[in-house]
Amino acid sequence: xxxxxxxxxLRPPSGDARLDLTDVFAFQSNTEPSRxxxxxDVNSFGFDPSAGQYLHPEAVYRLCVDNDGxxxxxxTFDFVFSQPQDGxxxxxxxxxxxxxxxxxxxxxxxxxxxxEAGGVVFSAGLRSDPFFADLExxxxxxxxxxxxxxxxxxxxxxxxxxxxxLLGPDPRIGVWGRVxxxxxxxxxxVDRGAHPSxxxxxxxxxxKDAYNAGDPADDVRNYREAWIAVLEHTGGYTADEAMxxxxxxxxxxxxxxxxxxxxxxxxxxxxxxxxxxxxxxxSHGKITGDGIGHxxxxxxxxxxxxxxxx
Numbered sequence: 001x002x003x004x005x006x007x008x009x010l011r012p013p014s015g016d017a018r019l020d021l022t023d024v025f026a027f028q029s030n031t032e033p034s035r036x037x038x039x040x041d042v043n044s045f046g047f048d049p050s051a052g053q054y055l056h057p058e059a060v061y062r063l064c065v066d067n068d069g070x071x072x073x074x075x076t077f078d079f080v081f082s083q084p085q086d087g088x089x090x091x092x093x094x095x096x097x098x099x100x101x102x103x104x105x106x107x108x109x110x111x112x113x114x115x116e117a118g119g120v121v122f123s124a125g126l127r128s129d130p131f132f133a134d135l136e137x138x139x140x141x142x143x144x145x146x147x148x149x150x151x152x153x154x155x156x157x158x159x160x161x162x163x164x165x166l167l168g169p170d171p172r173i174g175v176w177g178r179v180x181x182x183x184x185x186x187x188x189x190v191d192r193g194a195h196p197s198x199x200x201x202x203x204x205x206x207x208k209d210a211y212n213a214g215d216p217a218d219d220v221r222n223y224r225e226a227w228i229a230v231l232e233h234t235g236g237y238t239a240d241e242a243m244x245x246x247x248x249x250x251x252x253x254x255x256x257x258x259x260x261x262x263x264x265x266x267x268x269x270x271x272x273x274x275x276x277x278x279x280x281x282x283s284h285g286k287i288t289g290d291g292i293g294h295x296x297x298x299x300x301x302x303x304x305x306x307x308x309x310x
Contacts (some may be wrong), residue, residue: 004020005200006193006208006265013209017051022041023155024194027256027268039304041157042158042179046153051292055091059077059081061078061169065174065175066074066216067167067173072217079093079292081205090103091103099277110307118167120161122159124159126157127305130298131196133148134148159303164258179191180209189214190213198252202226270305
């Protein structure tokens with residue numbers, strides 16, 4: 001299920017839906033080909049309504065960009081949200097520690113609040129969850145129901161559109177999201193990810209917290225053998241076949257060559273059917289898909305995420 005509920009036992013990280021990183025997207029702007037769109041969706045409160053629609057005021061929501069291929073962040077965008085008050089919340093955006101946009105209003109209505117400063121276009125707010133999958137069918141031994149579990153769900157979408165050169169001169173970048181929470185005076189990573197539907201399929205329950213705290217640069221060393229074993233079990237792969245298959249997703253960094261059209265796994269568009277891709281991967285092609293199509297409420301322009309459901 002994409003990256004929803006990425007804590008142990010299909011729960012949000014730290015048991016708090018506000019901290020749940022659900023999806024990461026990277027693609028070219030529809031209106032300006034020389035600009036890149038990065039989107040990070042968070043808060044799975046559709047699964048846990050008690051969390052509410054706000055984001056955690058003691059958290060840092062971060063988009064990381066690697067522009068030299070070492071799987072470490074070279075450019076970071078941090079999003080820090082205020083304490084909710086009277087149905088409102090604001091967010092401050094920083095790039096590499098420098099404030100770019102201060103106290104922008106988070107939108108909770110149909111119309112997004114779009115802010116621009118220093119060449120950065122930004123919006124954060126309640127939006128329709130773009131992820132689509134028959135999760136009930138997946139959970140019932142791939143017996144498809146025809147129902148899109150996320151059809152009426154909302155998330156908080158954090159969307160950026162930036163000039164390509166702001167992310168580095170090489171068109172090839174890597175992107176991932178991270179959620180950090182202040183605990184005892186320190187920032188602790190409680191969730192992270194880039195590729196959809198990895199931790200749910202590949203990580204044992206007792207490994208998920210450590211994975212969420214880890215760094216992509218360590219992924220191959222820490223997870224390759226365990227994930228090879230998963231593919232051997234689920235799809236009948238040989239060890240060599242599994243190693244080849246995992247090259248796309250280990251380390252857990254979404255690679256995007258901006259000189260080529262975005263289509264997963266080269267970046268990820270909102271309409272890319274990543275569920276089918278992952279089902280084919282874990283089954284060695286025996287399962288071709290779940291029959292669920294992308295959502296039709298997507299926008300053709302920034303912030304691209306559809307308006308929230310009632």
